[in-house]
Amino acid sequence: MKNKILQELMDQQGQYISGEALAEKCKVSRTAIWKHINNLRKLGYIIETANKKGYRLLENNSLLLPAEIQKHLTTKEIGKNIIHFNSIDSTNSYAKGIADKTPSGTLIISEEQLSGRGRLGREWESPKGDGIWMTLILKPKFPPSEGGKLTQIAAASVWQGINKVLGLKSLIKWPNDIVINGKKVCGILTEMSAELNQLHYLIVGIGINVNNEAFHNTIADKATSLFLEKGEKINRRALLCEILNAFELLYDSFVKEGTLKESLNICRNNSAILGKEVIIQQGANQAKAKAVDITEEGLLEVLTEEGKKTEILTGEVSIRGEKGY
Ligand code: BTX
Incomplete structure (x- = not known):
């Protein structure tokens, strides 16, 4: 019901709709509408109320809300199911907990991570609202030995997103980083659950520093953000959608054709280390x-x-x- 109300509000494109009209369209009472509106507000949607006019949804560019993202996705599987948090320990850890009972392509996204993880248990700084901290759950039918290749697919899709949305040339530092001017702007952490011959699921965690203005001094000399490199604030949603759309195309061609060709072309042609x-x-x-x-x-x-x-x-x-x- 919450989603139906949200859709009705979105269809008004910023104009008011009365509580009565909403109740009629959604076939529930006005009290139920009011309760659902409050729940939507708790999720981060900004909904104004005005006497006699009703409700209107304000454009919200500041949060990575599922319905806003889905409007801009051209994918069939990736991001069809999105779970959004304002705060979480780690999107990868959460994904692991739900992967068994969640469809392939599910995206977990959080505005901040309190214990974001890198490889070998290292920390990943993930301040609120500044970055894209997300995890994809995937269940491809291939052997566990193929799992690591997803890191190359993820790197290639992040590279494409940054290139297309910002026109910035980043470099891919094998195996799991994207760098600009010698500093890390994105890190990828691929994990999996498998038996000897059977893959249960893959967890692809991607952390991108988007609008960070500064970093803790422990990493200040090796971390950068797209904002610092481009000199202007970036629309996280536009970037995220471009990356997810690119990811599905590259992932699909890998699953269907069994080769990493397209992703490898991007990783090789934009490598920070080849030839060095x-x-x-x-x-x-x-x-x-x-x-x-x-x-x-x-x-x-x-x-x-x-x-x-x-x-x-x-x-x-x-x-x-x-x-x-
Ligand atoms: P990594 O082990 O290659 O890099 C971790 C190292 O990077 C840290 O030890 C630190 O030196 C540096 N670092 C920490 N935070 C940042 C940052 N924000 N920007 C640049 N450098 C940093 C890389 O691991 C893989 C990171 C994956 C993060 C995503 S976020 C969503 C998902 N959930 C989760 O817990 N992890 C992944």
């Missing part, structure tokens, strides 16, 4: 190498100092001799 001397940190081990390619499997191919070509599954990569992240 890098330092690869894997656990306690550090090695210098030259980043040569990203393979069809989404692995990093490097040339070691001994002249041997080898493939790397995951790790921390820093660019030799360059400052920043």
Whole structure:
């Protein structure tokens, strides 16, 4: 019922509709309308009331509300079900808790995260209203070994969104970061639940610094936001929708054709590290190498100092001799 009332309010395009007309259209009492309007307000919708005029919905560009996002999606699966929070510990943690009983393509989004997570239990700074902190739940029918490739698909779709909406050229830093001017603007955390041969679900967490004006001093030298790079405040919703639309196209072509080709083209052509001397940190081990390619499997191919070509599954990569992240 709440959604029906919301739809009626949206259809008025900012004009008032009386409580009586709403009640009639939705076939409920005026008291029920009033209760649902209050619930919508609690969800973040700004609904004005005026004597004798009724209710009107104000355009809300400041929150990433499901109905607003869905209006701009061209997807069939991604974002058909959206769960929005004003505050949560971590969208990835929440997604894990509900993944079993939620359809593939479900999107969890929060205005802030109190315990946003990066890889290896690291923290992800996620202040209120500044960024896009979201997680997609996916249930593709492929073996668990393919799961990591989703990180490349996510990176390519974020790159496309930033490029299309802001005209900013970012670089993809294999395996899971997007950087601008040597600083991290986005991080991706892909997790999965699987048995030996069977994937239950994939959780693709994406954190994008959009309108952040500053960062904690522990990360200030390696983090940036789209606002800081572009010099103007960014419409988070427009960016989010572009990324989700791009994601579904790339994901679909991967699921249907079984190749990462399109995503890899974007990751290779806009790589922060290919052709460069890098330092690869894997656990306690550090090695210098030259980043040569990203393979069809989404692995990093490097040339070691001994002249041997080898493939790397995951790790921390820093660019030799360059400052920043
Ligand atoms: P990562 O392990 O590659 O990067 C984490 C590191 O990045 C931190 O140790 C810190 O140095 C730095 N960092 C922390 N916060 C930020 C920030 N806001 N901007 C730039 N650098 C930062 C990257 O992990 C994966 C991050 C995924 C975050 C998303 S948000 C939605 C979803 N939910 C969740 O809990 N995590 C994911």
